[in-house]
Amino acid sequence: MLFWTTIKVALKSLLANKLRSFLSMLGIIIGVGAVISMLALGHGAEKQIMDRITSMGANLLIVRAGQHGRRGVRTADSETLKLEDAQALLEQVRGIDMLSPIVQGSGQFKYMNNNKRSSIIGGAVTYLPIRNYIVERGRAFTEGEVDRSARVAVLGPATVEELFEDEDPLEKNIKINGTNFKVVGVLKAKGDQGFFNPDDQAIIPYTTAMKQLLGVDYLREIDMQMARGENQEEVQARAEAVLRKRHRIQPGQEDDFNIRNMAEFAETVVETSKTFTFLLASVAAISLLVGGIGIMNIMLVTVTERTREIGIRKAIGAKNRDILIQFLFEALIMSALGGLLGVAAGVGGAQAIARFSTFPSVVQLSSILLALFFSAGVGIFFGFYPARRAALLDPIDALSYE
Known part of the structure; x- marks a missing residue:
């Protein structure tokens, strides 16, 4: 089959089962949305922290009495x-x-x-x-x-x-x-x-x-x-x-004193903020993997349901590669579309959370591209096994499948 014909068949198959396709994408939507929201809020918090540190003064050195954090000595008491x-x-x-x-x-x-x-x-x-x-x-x-x-x-x-x-x-x-x-x-x-x-x-x-x-x-x-x-x-x-x-x-x-360098302080705070943001995004990314498992399960069910169709396609000349690409594209389209919807949900969610919090949300293009790339990768990774299983079906066994 031609490349575009393969894509057309994949889209037609997904549209034939709209509800099931949407439910399969739901995990990806939630995962991408959560990742985008966490990264946006993390970047917003980082920007706000940097703005606040900058507002404290440029090229600032602060001398305080006491050894801060050592042996229980507090600067306020010295x-x-x-x-x-x-x-x-x-x-x-x-x-x-x-x-x-x-x-x-x-x-x-x-x-x-x-x-x-x-x-x-x-x-x-x-x-x-x-x-x-x-x-x-x-x-x-x-x-x-x-x-x-x-x-x-x-x-x-x-x-x-x-x-x-x-x-x-x-x-x-x-x-x-x-x-x-x-x-x-x-x-x-x-x-x-x-x-x-x-x-x-x-x-x-x-x-x-x-x-x-x-x-x-x-x-x-x-x-x-x-x-x-x-x-x-x-x-x-x-x-x-x-x-x-x-x-x-x-x-x-x-x-018996300590000197704080604002540049070092800013670097420490930003590194802490980035670590916290990474941890939040990593936790959110777990739902992406769960969404990928959901896609794999649905694709396995789809392969079983369409066993006779696969047999017919092979009987009229479809190659293993054509079947593999078709089912792989179905998984990829679901994950990519889920990723796009997830980006929209994530941006909206981040803006909504920012309204009720003390820091803004900053949605970066790199975060969106990373989330889309990751969601597409999840679709390919978890869609490969069902697609390969469909491609390796014996046409005679497939045609006789009830």
């Missing part, structure tokens, strides 16, 4: 970072463009009859540009206000919404832990980052936070933005050397 450390880093480490000492805490915020608890960040005037914060309304605090420990605050939009509702917050006084602060600016929204909501906080001069609000003489962390073109590892090594010397840490002793 008091080894001082203002003098920040000044030494700025003066002695080549390659630092901007630096901000940071103290952090939380407090009770009050305006009129509205109360809420929120984060308090004490930083220098450089803190906002280092962390890519944009003042949408009003202004940031000034160097002069830092020097005189002024009680001024830049609020996140979520904090403003809860405290002021529809009222303009600029130049209004609020109480933070009972102390009056004037609102001088409102940040542009960044969105909740899961582990921290940058839209729900007050940023004040670090001098004010240390002396008047939190009552501490140590820093929570030191944020450093490197100059363009600087090598992160080299700048980090210089910073470590300065701090080890200042803290009188002997060779072989562990640091």
Whole structure:
């Protein structure tokens, strides 16, 4: 038989049993749909994580007190970072463009009859540009206000919404832990980052936070933005050397601080996200294999039902190859069509899930092509045995089959 005739016969056979063909494809549809959905959501989560890390600041090095994750020491409980450390880093480490000492805490915020608890960040005037914060309304605090420990605050939009509702917050006084602060600016929204909501906080001069609000003489962390073109590892090594010397840490002793490199942090997070996405997609791909087994079972039944037809075709000149191709194409068409329907279902499913989750779905062309290729491969793999069985039938036995 001619090639196109073989395909035509295969399609005619599938259309003659529409319901059975659809049920055979169902496993492939579900499998491909699940794979596409998981990959889309995984890529969406990865993109969101990268956007959030980028929003934390470019070329950022974060110095924190304590050895994070070692011997139970937590950075929040250590008091080894001082203002003098920040000044030494700025003066002695080549390659630092901007630096901000940071103290952090939380407090009770009050305006009129509205109360809420929120984060308090004490930083220098450089803190906002280092962390890519944009003042949408009003202004940031000034160097002069830092020097005189002024009680001024830049609020996140979520904090403003809860405290002021529809009222303009600029130049209004609020109480933070009972102390009056004037609102001088409102940040542009960044969105909740899961582990921290940058839209729900007050940023004040670090001098004010240390002396008047939190009552501490140590820093929570030191944020450093490197100059363009600087090598992160080299700048980090210089910073470590300065701090080890200042803290009188002997060779072989562990640091009493840790420095986080945002590039390394981003790489770690992305690798974790990719691993998680791969695991989810692998679990979803199992249903593809189940769908392939379903196709093989149906094809075996089909071969049995059409034994006499196979015998007749062989009797009038059809070769084993023609029979093999015909049944193989039937399996391939079912899996390929199931793959296409699965892609549509997967894209729709990913969009639907994204509406009710905190991260978007990102459907990549490579994911679609991979799913279609895999579904076609499943069809060929699981369709080969029934097709071969049909091709090897003896025409005499096939014609006498009841």
